[in-house]
Amino acid sequence: EIVLTQSPATLSLSPGERATLSCRASQSVDSYLAWYQQKPGQAPRLLIYDASNRATGIPARFSGSGSRTDFTLTISSLEPEDFAVYYCQQRFHWPPITFGQGTRLEIK
């Protein structure tokens, strides 16, 4: 089973700042990694798929990069609605499809 490790666990930033979130896989997942955003009381929302492709309707301030074992989600300039929990997910080695444990992005 592929283990995804996200860092940091919590990231405290202010609106307008740049956010950089990391996801590391226990073995290569090629580019088959996605990022999700989850707000309290809501289901997750797909942001990025195949490491760097934005999902439909996702603002351009969200970008993804990386391959094999190291991946990054970047939010170029934080908006108030961006403060949430972010998860990475791999689909290269499955079953099972696995998720990271999440990074909480909070307002500083």
Added chain:
Amino acid sequence: QVQLMQSGAEVKKPGSSVKVSCTASGGTFSTYAISWVRQAPGPGLEWMGGIIPLFGTPNYAQKFQGRVTITTDESTSTAYMELTSLTSEDTAVYYCARASDSGTYYYFDYWGQGTLVTVSS
């Protein structure tokens, strides 16, 4: 617009079973995989398994093998997840989620609203 509507919250006794439904509307049902993902209290998402209705053969995470059954009813565009031998550790919000691409399980672009299952004596 695709929508996934799940059944309501459940309270179950330890050792019992729960069956959660997920009804799809607004899109093609048969060729898109429906997966079940659960979230225990606190952050963290766990994929339990999924099924492509047209093919009918489910895939399960090994952790849940023998305890989970995922089925579909194409006539009502509904997917079901049944979990047996419940313990307090099964207390979680259970989501159904649709795959983003037909014929694959890859990523999840539509999600149900979640069903809270509480296991308590």
